[in-house]
Amino acid sequence: EADIYQTPRYLVIGTGKKITLECSQTMGHDKMYWYQQDPGMELHLIHYSYGVNSTEKGDLSSESTVSRIRTEHFPLTLESARPSHTSQYLCASSGFGNTEAFFGQGTRLTVV
Amino acid sequence: GQQVMQIPQYQHVQEGEDFTTYCNSSTTLSNIQWYKQRPGGHPVFLIQLVKSGEVKKQKRLTFQFGEAKKNSSLHITATQTTDVGTYFCAPRDDKIIFGKGTRLHILP
Numbered sequence: 001e002a003d004i005y006q007t008p009r010y011l012v013i014g015t016g017k018k019i020t021l022e023c024s025q026t027m028g029h030d031k032m033y034w035y036q037q038d039p040g041m042e043l044h045l046i047h048y049s050y051g052v053n054s055t056e057k058g059d060l061s062s063e064s065t066v067s068r069i070r071t072e073h074f075p076l077t078l079e080s081a082r083p084s085h086t087s088q089y090l091c092a093s094s095g096f097g098n099t100e101a102f103f104g105q106g107t108r109l110t111v112v
Numbered sequence: 113g114q115q116v117m118q119i120p121q122y123q124h125v126q127e128g129e130d131f132t133t134y135c136n137s138s139t140t141l142s143n144i145q146w147y148k149q150r151p152g153g154h155p156v157f158l159i160q161l162v163k164s165g166e167v168k169k170q171k172r173l174t175f176q177f178g179e180a181k182k183n184s185s186l187h188i189t190a191t192q193t194t195d196v197g198t199y200f201c202a203p204r205d206d207k208i209i210f211g212k213g214t215r216l217h218i219l220p
Contacts, residue, residue: 033208042212043155043200050206059209090154098143098204100157 003027006091006104013081013111021076021107023091032074033101034058034066035090043090049074081111114139114203118211126219131191133214135184135201143204144177144184149213150197158186160204193218 004025013019023032034047035058045058049068063085064078074093078085088108092101116137125131135144143162147155159168161177161184168175174187188195198213 031206035210040198040215043210045207045209048207056207058207092155092208094208098160098206100145100160101147101155101208103154103156106154 004093004102004104006107008107009105010108015082015111017081019078019081021089023074023104024072025093026072027093028071029093029095031094033092034076036060037088037090083111085109086111114141114205115209116201116203116211118201118214120214121212122215124217124219125191127193128190131188131216133186133199135211137182140181141203145202145204146175146186147200148197155200191218
């Protein structure tokens with residue numbers, strides 16, 4: 001069973017609010033990822049990290065930002081939420097080398 | 113990261129029929145991973161293929177990696193309702209860029 005957790009699972013928030021989506025893993029994985037996925041659609045990589053103090057933007061441009069101060073923690077922040085940010089956000093991690101990725105349960109974000 | 117194309121985008125099959133999804137790249141891949149995402153769920157790793165011409169089986173699922181390492185396929189024999197979901201392939205790189213997926217629907 002994968003030990004990667006995302007909170008909250010569901011979030012409904014008003015336009016203009018600042019939000020932080022939490023992602024934590026207890027597997028000691030160096031690599032962590034954030035994906036954005038609309039229902040029934042493809043997975044878009046928006047951020048990834050190779051380790052502490054390493055963050056890179058993914059293939060899909062996103063207004064969100066991330067930080068990696070601790071190995072186990074990879075939060076994603078939206079400074080000012082907009083309805084266009086409504087989506088599911090999935091966090092994943094993987095260990096050394098090109099090994100399998102483990103996904104969290106996801107956060108379903110609705111901005112009203 | 114390397115990009116792949118998956119076909120078909122959607123597939124409806126009668127329960128008990130076979131199903132195949134294909135993953136194609138214009139460049140040679142070092143490896144390929146397959147994931148399954150159930151409706152409302154998150155992607156779950158199925159398998160990784162590394163060697164040219166590799167074939168791996170998991171019960172009713174058969175995974176193949178082409179000789180040129182530019183394509184891969186997932187074949188499900190005698191589909192069951194539990195097979196419903198989206199199947200994604202992804203070349204395993206430092207970044208994991210997924211194909212668009214094949215959505216499998218099973219008709220009872």
